[in-house]
Amino acid sequence: MKRAIILILLSSFVPGIFSQEKFDDLFRAKSLFDRGMFGDAIAATGNSHRYGDDFRFAGLRGEAFIASGDNNRAIISFNESNMILEASGELGLARVYALLNDSKSSAYHLELHLKSSFRLPQRELQLDNYLKRIDESSEWKALWKRDWYTQLEEGVAEVEYLLEKNRYEEAATVAKSFSGIYKDRAEVDYINGLLSFNNGRFENAAAQLKESIDKDQGKFKVWELYIESLGSAGDYVSAVKATGKAIDIFPERLSFYISRVEFLRKSGERSSAMVEVSDLLEYYPDNEKLVDLAGKIAFETRNYSQALKYLSDNIESHPGSPMHYSARGDVYLATQTWEF
DSSP states (O other), X not given: OHHHHHHHHHTOSSTTSSOHHHHHHHHHHHHHHHTTOHHHHHHHGGGGGGGTTOHHHHHHHHHXXXXXXXXXXXXXXXXXXXXXXXXXXXXXHHHHHHHTTOHHXXXXXXXXXXXXXXXXXXXXXXXXXXXXXXXXXXXXXXHTTSOOSOHHHHHHHHHHHHHHTTOHHHHHHHHHHHHTTTTTSHHHHHHHHXXXXXXTOHHHHHHHHHHHHHHHOOOHHHHXXXXXXXXXXXXXXXXXXXXXXXXXXXXXXXXXXXXXXXXXXHTTOHHXXXXXXXXXXXXXTTOHHHHHHHHHHHHHTTOHHHHXXXXXXXXXXXXXXXXXXXXXXXXXXXXXXXXX
16 A cells, blocks of 8 residues: 555645554554454554554554453553553543443543543443443443533534434524634534535535634544535545545544545546555455445546456445446446456
8 A cells, every 4th residue: 555655645734643664554453453354453563562652553452352352452452552642542441341341440441531632422432332331330320420521512512413313403503502602612613514514515614624623633523524525515636635634643544545535536536546546455455435436447447347347346245235236337338248
């Protein structure tokens, strides 16, 4: 994946956060984890001794140990993460102890997580599949009797929930109730952008979300919506640039790489898009979206034999997805043949 990553790093706005080698090691380990190759992911994070200042290697190793059923070594890894960066491994520890049905220890580490800058939204924590194992315990109930979130954070969560339920007017009313009080906060810009996006005003959404990012660099969900807004507004060139910046902050997030390839394709940069998707497929050879993109790009560049291979591979791996049959049919129609 080196060609694609080098291009992305050169376009990034926070140079020097990751060395090329470190970037590749983290992405490789995450790809192995995502593909269910937990033993290989654990081995890949073994390079983390070279990056003693990056908690993500230890955290990912802890997740891989959980997935492989080795809870004791997961605890060791999450404690290592905490040693690198305070509280970075507390949620992982809370999850492990929940798996061990140790509600007291789980609640203790969850409390430390809630007190940290890594704190996830309440709804996300309460729906967490690991933590659900202790949600009937007295420790869990006592923990959630306390106020962990600010009025603004609770307001943001309420707006997000209402929009998920397609209750736009109610969401707008809630947003208005606190936007005046916190008008200079990045969270308000995010909520305004979210409302604009849901109302189909994509250019406004992109501008508002950019303001949010400029104020505090942006959370993953803000970057994700910002990039989607740019794409929905048809500004594919800006969307490509934005994905490069997002990748520099979130190098392990595959969704940004997929978006980048999609917007390169839509902006007419199909050669670059094919280079990057080919590199990504070395790490995620069975990813449905990546294989589909590769097939579309090959088709659009009239490389029909290559397009047929990608699309046929997707049909074999995902026989229940009719869109792949339709895409392969387009190749046959374009060549007016049923054989290659």
